[in-house]
Amino acid sequence: MEQFLQQIASGLANGAIYACVALALVMIYVSTDHINFAQGEMAMFSTYISWQLMSWGLSFWVAFIAAVAFSFMLGVLIERVILRPLHSAPVLSIVVVFIGLLAICNSVAGAIWSYLIKEYPSPFPKSSFGIAGVIGPHQLGVVIVTLIVLGLLFAFFRYTPLGLAMRAAAQNPQMARLVGVRVDWMLALGWGLAAAVGAVAGIMVAHIVYLDPNMMGGILLYAFAGALVGGIGNPGGAVLGGFIVGVLENMVAFAGNQIEKATGVYIIGNGEKLTVALIIVIFVLTVKPAGLFGRVVVKRV
Amino acid sequence: MKTNRRTFVGGLSAAAMLSGSRVAFAQKKYDDGATDKEIKIGHTNPYSGPASSYGVIGKAEQAYWKGVNDRGGINGRMINFISLDDGYSPPKTVEMVRQLVEQDKVLCLFNTLGTPTNTAIHKYVNQKKIPHLFVATGASKWGHYKEFPWTMGYQPDYHTEAVIYAKHILANIKDAKIAVLMQNDDYGKDYWEGFKDGLGKEVSRVVKHVTYEVTDPTVDSQVIQLKDSGANVFFNISIPKFAAQSMRKAANIDWKPAIYLNNVSGQVTTTMKPAGFENVQGVITAAWLKDPTDHQWDNDEEMKTWREWMAKYNPNGNLGDVNYVYAYSVCYLMEQTLKKCGDNLTRENLMHQAASHQKLRVPGLLPGITVSTGPTDYYPVQALQLQRFKGETWELFGDIMHAESS
């Protein structure tokens, strides 16, 4: 029983990581209708920026804010400079550009900061914060931060005029233009926000998985799975999806474990986690592409 | 480079004409890659891709050979060290090695890194009779001098290391129940096989064996499974990132087994510190190199020379990274091997010299560990010493454990 609880807790902790990254993915999708394959690498890059700032003497939270702000601007810049001219280009071109960004972010980070893993500090106090033996203080902190970010985004979109304008621009660009919304800038803003959220995700995650250029590689697929499960158009759903994927992943390994204990036969276990994620992705995409909470989009012919 | 036969014959006839009453001077013999002026050495390393953290070894080696050239080379010949990136991808390694051998015409291959990568070129280099020296992997299959007479390993192999751990556990831990965390690839398997061999009849003491992939974000779930097995010994076969994670997690969930950590992750800066010093007291690992963060070597002559070398040739290098000590030691061994060849720089002679070191003292190796090779002993370093983590650094204990084959 104890193991079961611990696996759930650890799954939630991992899920918080996926949820954070999934949130960034959803941001891009909601504002631009694109799936950003480079999200993980961009988040990793931002985390390195914050690490660099800290190694130059800034404190954790100052570096955090600075890195997030920098990522915001970087996101806007990428949208304006690289993606703007491709607005009407075929999907393939856009996908190719994302893959290009992925490759660049990864190799440049490696070139500048080397591939040795770096320790990354945790801002959360060490003791008396977590539920001892089940979930550590940092992981609990990650969950809390993710929920806070989610709440902030929700409030932003729901209650501020800017958020309303962004939603309008994403849902119906033509009409939004007529009403005076500067759609192009809304797209750039969406990218900036997504990059900022990604930076938060990266910084939160780095303490757990240690900072190195390939740290996001494994996480990205799980984040995608989470975003899809929850509904790629729905931030809240994506966060929930991230948690679900985290717990599911551990449960599969746990179940496989128990089966092996009982029967001595190894069917599934720790080695198949990515496969499970793959199956989730394919399953959701084909059976229920809108995920649990997304809206089904009907295209008018 | 013309065939060696022509130069040999030419040299011989020239010598015959010149000798007369003089004592015949040593013949200069060359194979492709060696001339009066230079020696070409080929090397592949993962400078990019998933294993790129080992790229520092390649860079350090480039720096070493530069230093050698600054000092006048080896027997008056400059070293042309050609190091290519294979991204840890076996097909790429094959391409790069063929380029080195057939295009660049190197004399030999040196310290090529990785098990799958070296496996891919194993047959080829032996067919082409290229010395494949001091390969940078701990897999135990590089010492098979009969089938592969041109390939030689360097570091103590994983198998031997795991046997040492197994024997230590059996001798020191009463009623041991062992849990194993293993990276699911060739290096992990090698350790695991050695460990099982070392346990022998007691192999049933392993109550739990779990694996992880390098793409896993965390190994928390695995550690939880291990704790649940009730084990009191934890054999940790993982690379630094996951070693740190697993040891930290074990402490967090109040699991305090006796931990045996593979040498691959035995560094203070990349593993022990990130794991949290308070979580890793008493961890045991085997060592054969001097850890540069270990203060007992602060005034050690060899390490002083090493630090000077770092300052001059690797100013941006991390002084706490034992990979630099590794690179330094293996290059030194290569340098001595080449020196011993003198003017006879044929591949055959190179292999012969590599296989005839007698207790050679290589800087960077722990005191008491030397390099010995022979025609039937293709394992240069086969000794390890155990060390225990205390405070913020390692403390060597016990004797040097030898596993030298005759």
Add this chain to the structure above:
Amino acid sequence: MPAFPKTWLWGLLAAAFLIPLLRPLLPDLVSDYRLFLVSTMIIASIAVLGLNLLTGFNGQISLGHSAFYAVGAYTAAILMDKLDMPYYATLPIAAVVCFIVGYLFGLPALKLEGHYLALATFALALSVPQILKYKWLEDLTGGVQGIVLSKPEVPFGLPLTEDQWLYYYCLVIMVLLYWAAANILNSRSGRAMMAIRDQYLAADTMGIDTSLYKTVTFGISAAYTGIAGALSASAIAFVAPDSFNFFLSIKFLIGLVVGGVGSLAGSVVGGIFYVLVDNSAQALSTFVKNDLGLPFDLSAYTVFGILLIVLMYLMPMGVVGGVYYLARSMRTMRGPQAKEQATLKQRVSG
């Protein structure tokens, strides 16, 4: 895009067949290593052609072709290793296996478009190395250790080296595959494929069985790339799970985009290109460091990444497309057409 001028084609083919025979005369130029390198380029071209059939000619984006390449390579490896099958017999079997896998993947892919399909194939590419290491398949696949193979032997005692034979073997296969592809594309089926890419709804309305075409194209595309994988198993004589990771899919993508989306000739160019860049990355990096003085190590992936983005702007039709348009614009600048255009302009303006 028009078909490659026929005379050029025959000329190139003749050169491709004859040059390696000059080896005894020019041993340094036509070395075994060079032949081996060109063989890998040929294999790359076949792989890129596979991707092009699906993405360029049929409009279905795939980031997961490394998966099919892996299936082809492993099928061939297992057949050669466990069943002692001769290397040439493994090709048709690998092709069939990959066709089935591709077709099966194409079925759920029917519901996916654009980004979503890219995502699904991305997931496939990421998980393939793990699947290959699956415990139950270990006896077959050799797990993480991989499988060591032998290179194809020169048959009938022909006076060729192993690398020459490998080159001819790959070349013949490539010619056959391209010829088959050209035929498919020039037929009704080919036009249907492209119609699906260009105007899906119109094609559907006109009675083309889009589901069938899409899934079968997926299968054929997978088969092509799978054959490339099977060839590579023979060429490298070794397969291991970690050779087939996502970076391989990125390389195929580069080949596709650089050569020319929707162009047969482009696939050849693309394949040659990505092998060249991959191998020259080192030299490039040294150039950047030593000659340009930048403190960074330029890895191949940075170059690839930048190229991908830049090409989307400057040459979205790839190198072949660029050359085609250049040639066409040069042709229109002189000759009878130009005179006609000039007179037309005159009439219109005044």
